[in-house]
Amino acid sequence: MQLHLFNTLxxxxxxxxxxxxxxxxxxxxxxxxxxxxxxxxxxxxxxxDILRRTLEKFKFHVEHVMNITDVGHLESDADEGDxxxxxxxxxxxxxxxxxxxxxxxxxxxxxxxxxxxxxTLTCRATEHxxxxxxMVQGLIDNGLxxxxxxxxxxxxxxxxxxxxxxxxxxxxxxxxxxxxxxxRKRDQRDFVLWFSKSKFPNQIMKWDSPWGDGxxxxxxxxxxxxxxxxxxxxxxxCGGIDHISVHHTNEIAQAExxxxxxxxxxxxxxxxxxxxxxxxxxSAGGFLTLKGLIDKGFDAVHYRYMCLGAHYxxxxxxxxxxxxxxxxAFETLKNRVVSWKFDPKKGENSGKKTExxxxxxxxxxxxxxxxxxxxxxxxAVRDAELGSEAQLELLKYWDSVLxxxxxxxxxxxxxxxxxxxxxxxxxxxxxxxxAKSDALRDQLLEQGICLKDGPSxxxxxxxx
RNA sequence: GGUGCUGUGCCUGAGCGGUUAGGGAGCGGUCUGCAAAACCGUUUUACGUCGGUUCAAAUCCGAUCGGCACCUCCA
Numbered sequence: 001m002q003l004h005l006f007n008t009l010x011x012x013x014x015x016x017x018x019x020x021x022x023x024x025x026x027x028x029x030x031x032x033x034x035x036x037x038x039x040x041x042x043x044x045x046x047x048x049d050i051l052r053r054t055l056e057k058f059k060f061h062v063e064h065v066m067n068i069t070d071v072g073h074l075e076s077d078a079d080e081g082d083x084x085x086x087x088x089x090x091x092x093x094x095x096x097x098x099x100x101x102x103x104x105x106x107x108x109x110x111x112x113x114x115x116x117x118x119x120t121l122t123c124r125a126t127e128h129x130x131x132x133x134x135m136v137q138g139l140i141d142n143g144l145x146x147x148x149x150x151x152x153x154x155x156x157x158x159x160x161x162x163x164x165x166x167x168x169x170x171x172x173x174x175x176x177x178x179x180x181x182x183x184r185k186r187d188q189r190d191f192v193l194w195f196s197k198s199k200f201p202n203q204i205m206k207w208d209s210p211w212g213d214g215x216x217x218x219x220x221x222x223x224x225x226x227x228x229x230x231x232x233x234x235x236x237x238c239g240g241i242d243h244i245s246v247h248h249t250n251e252i253a254q255a256e257x258x259x260x261x262x263x264x265x266x267x268x269x270x271x272x273x274x275x276x277x278x279x280x281x282x283s284a285g286g287f288l289t290l291k292g293l294i295d296k297g298f299d300a301v302h303y304r305y306m307c308l309g310a311h312y313x314x315x316x317x318x319x320x321x322x323x324x325x326x327x328x329a330f331e332t333l334k335n336r337v338v339s340w341k342f343d344p345k346k347g348e349n350s351g352k353k354t355e356x357x358x359x360x361x362x363x364x365x366x367x368x369x370x371x372x373x374x375x376x377x378x379x380a381v382r383d384a385e386l387g388s389e390a391q392l393e394l395l396k397y398w399d400s401v402l403x404x405x406x407x408x409x410x411x412x413x414x415x416x417x418x419x420x421x422x423x424x425x426x427x428x429x430x431x432x433x434x435a436k437s438d439a440l441r442d443q444l445l446e447q448g449i450c451l452k453d454g455p456s457x458x459x460x461x462x463x464x
Numbered sequence: 465g466g467u468g469c470u471g472u473g474c475c476u477g478a479g480c481g482g483u484u485a486g487g488g489a490g491c492g493g494u495c496u497g498c499a500a501a502a503c504c505g506u507u508u509u510a511c512g513u514c515g516g517u518u519c520a521a522a523u524c525c526g527a528u529c530g531g532c533a534c535c536u537c538c539a
Contacts, residue, residue, distance in 0.1 A: 011468095032538080044539035163467095166535080172466040173535065218537070240539025245467075247538095270539065271469080274532075309477060309487070315470075315532075322476055325488035332487090335502070371478050375486035382504095434497060441499080450501045461501055 003058050005051075005236075006313060006367045008244060008267040009165060013367045016266065018235045024060045025230040026052065027264075029222060029239035029247070030122065032069040033103035034088040037110055038287035039303060039318065040273040044240045046304055047270040047312040047368075049116040051238065053401045054364050065229045066119040067222055068107075070100035070126050071205060071215055089204070096205050100126070110290045113300035115403035121229055125221040129207045132216045132224040135258050136193045136209075144257040148184040150196025150212030156189045159253045165267060166245040191250050192217035219250040227255060227263075234264045241269040270312050275319075293323065301404060302327040308370045308402065330404070335461060336381055337395055337409040340388035347387025353394060356380045360398055373398075414460070418449060425451070426458055 003016045018024045028048045031037055037045075055062050088103075089096045104124075111118070125132075136152050139145035144158045156162050156170070163170050173189050181188060196212030206213050226234060239248060248267060255263040275288070290300055306326035310316040347353070356376060363373035380386060380394050399406035414422065425440035441451050450461040 029539080037539090041539045047539090166467070168467050168535070238539095241469090242534060242538065245535050272533070272539070305487095306476090311478080313469090314477085317476075319475085322488085325476060328489085329487050332502090339502080369478085371486070375478075378486055429497085432497075438498075445500080451499090452501050453496060453499085459501090 001058070001361050001365050003054070003365050004367055005266055005268060007265075008269050011167075014266075018060065019233055019265070022059070022061060024055050024062045025233075025235045026055070026062055026064045027222070027226040027230060027234055027237045028064065028066045028119065029237075029243060030066040030068050031103075031107045033100045033107060035103060036289045036291070037107050038289055039293065040275075040287070041240075042110060042114060042290060042303070043273040043307050043316065044238075044270040045111060045116050046114060046307040048238050049114075049403065050308075050312070050368055050370065050401065051236070051268065052117055053403060054368055057364070057401050062120070063230060064119040065121045065123065065226060067225050068100075068104050068122055068124045069221065070097075070104065070124050071221065097126075100124075110300070113290065114304050115301065115405060117403075123225045123229065125216070125225070126205065128221065128225050128228065129216065131228050132220045133194075133209055135220060135224045135227075135254065136211075136216075138258045139193065139254065142257060142260075144253075145193055146186065147211050150214065151184060151192060152194040152211055152217075153185055153190040154193055154250070154253060154257070155186060156191070156253065157187055159257055161256075162249065162253055164249075165252055166249050168245065191219065193220055193254070219247055220254060222247075223251045223255040223258070223263075227259075232259050232261070232263070236266045236268060237264040238268045238270070241271050244269055271315050273316050273318050275317075288318070296320070298323060298327055302330055305330040305404065308374055311371055312368060333381065333404075334409045337392065337406055338411050338461075340392045341409075342411070343388055344392070345388045347385060347390045349385045350390065352383065352386055353390045356383075356386075356394055357397070364401065373401075377402075411460075414449070418444065418447065422449075422451070422458065422460065429453070429458075 004013050005016045006013045028045075031041065052062055052064055088099045092099060094102070108118075136145065139154060140147065140152065145152050145154050147153075163173075170189070194209060194211055194214060194216055196209075196214040206215050226237070237248070237251075244267075252263060290303065293303055294300065302323060303326070306323055307316065309326065356379070359376045360373050363369040363376060366372070377395070377398060380391060383391070386394075395406045421440055421444055425437050425444070428434075428437040428440065444451060444460075452459045452461065
């Protein structure tokens with residue numbers, strides 16, 4: 001089946017063809033590690049994970065590179081404002097290096113909890129300063145960048161296709177620009193490739209450079225590292241939708257200005273998770289983390305399930321009500337799977353399984369249409385004709401993309417103590433001592449064990 | 465000012481001209497000694513508003529009223 005993906009470059013869903021048959025070079029913009037990731041950030045990583053898993057399901061060998069931005073960023077292009085790493089450093093009384101290390105670890109904890117497959121390679125910006133400098137020098141040599149007072153700027157007017165991705169009119173950028181004026185720039189739309197120390201005397205993270213001690217601009221790291229590990233041409237580059245107009249636009253300018261040819265074939269962007277019709281933002285403070293959800297009694301995978309309910313190019317409204325709905329659906333699914341494991345049945349209609357497989361794949365192939373894929377899943381889950389054996393096989397197979405952990409869905413082991421209580425209650429029931437039986441059931445329920453009496457005896461479930 | 469997205473039943477969320485989206489919640493039922501678990505069924509002008517095209521529109525066109533994002537670090 002032909003996989004189709006939406007390309008921001010063309011604003012169309014198009015057939016996906018890798019540069020090299022059977023192989024995909026994938027680059028996803030990684031986290032800036034100066035704070036915890038919020039659930040909005042994580043939605044994008046879940047989307048990218050679905051993409052990665054889908055590519056692999058469609059038999060592509062995926063080389064997946066992700067950066068860790070552990071260099072400070074200024075708040076504006078005007079070389080002023082605060083450096084985020086420095087701010088965090090002050091706030092937590094740790095060195096910027098320790099801040100970065102700590103939040104990188106936290107990021108991967110979250111990603112693991114969400115069953116996000118690790119990239120085949122992750123790389124830190126601070127470990128690739130040389131590569132960035134080489135690229136900056138190359139841009140200067142190519143006549144696309146210039147040096148002023150130890151700062152290096154990319155000259156936007158020298159790159160005619162600058163707005164190819166954002167589809168904005170270059171002249172309109174000036175009008176609404178809210179960026180402060182930087183007198184050193186030849187054109188206010190130019191952006192920084194290298195900041196010299198002279199503008200930031202107390203910068204802790206800094207490196208030698210031909211232009212002065214300092215640190216790289218915001219965008220150069222992705223261009224540099226992506227190229228170092230994936231080469232001069234990349235199949236797919238992803239990020240959040242907010243990256244279209246600035247970060248990715250600048251990345252294209254740098255990379256293509258440096259190489260002199262097209263750099264990325266397919267650009268893909270995940271929409272925002274919105275909270276009360278406002279976006280979730282780190283800089284605005286007060287954002288929701290995965291830990292925040294877990295503290296409220298949710299599991300990370302409930303959030304993953306919630307993300308699966310909406311298409312990645314649609315905004316998803318976050319609310320605890322919506323998360324609760326996802327949790328309920330997920331737990332129902334889990335119980336279903338567990339019951340199949342304990343009661344395998346042959347189906348009456350084996351042809352149906354093929355039909356479901358096809359429909360699920362069609363949804364994936366259509367630009368990762370997870371809502372449709374999930375509706376196919378639920379149809380299969382409720383289709384008794386399929387038989388629990390086939391249903392279980394389907395779910396296990398689909399889980400390579402969904403990442404819900406179907407293999408691990410299992411009936412919990414009860415401790416000997418709890419087991420004794422269950423037995424005691426069964427005896428009470430046998431003697432028709434309902435009062436005692438109900439009391440024991442309540443007691444077990446307090447410990448999260450739900451009992452269900454059926455014709456073939458008493459069964460139990462974990463209650464969430 | 466520019467670019468783009470968006471307005472669907474109680475909530476969420478698909479839909480891209482004609483056939484049931486799906487999930488949650490609620491309600492009803494099955495099972496049960498009872499039962500909060502499980503399962504089954506169900507909610508008969510849902511598509512911002514006003515026009516238009518069409519045999520047929522949530523889906524196309526026009527107008528209009530909202531909401532949001534990006535153009536500054538942010539997924």
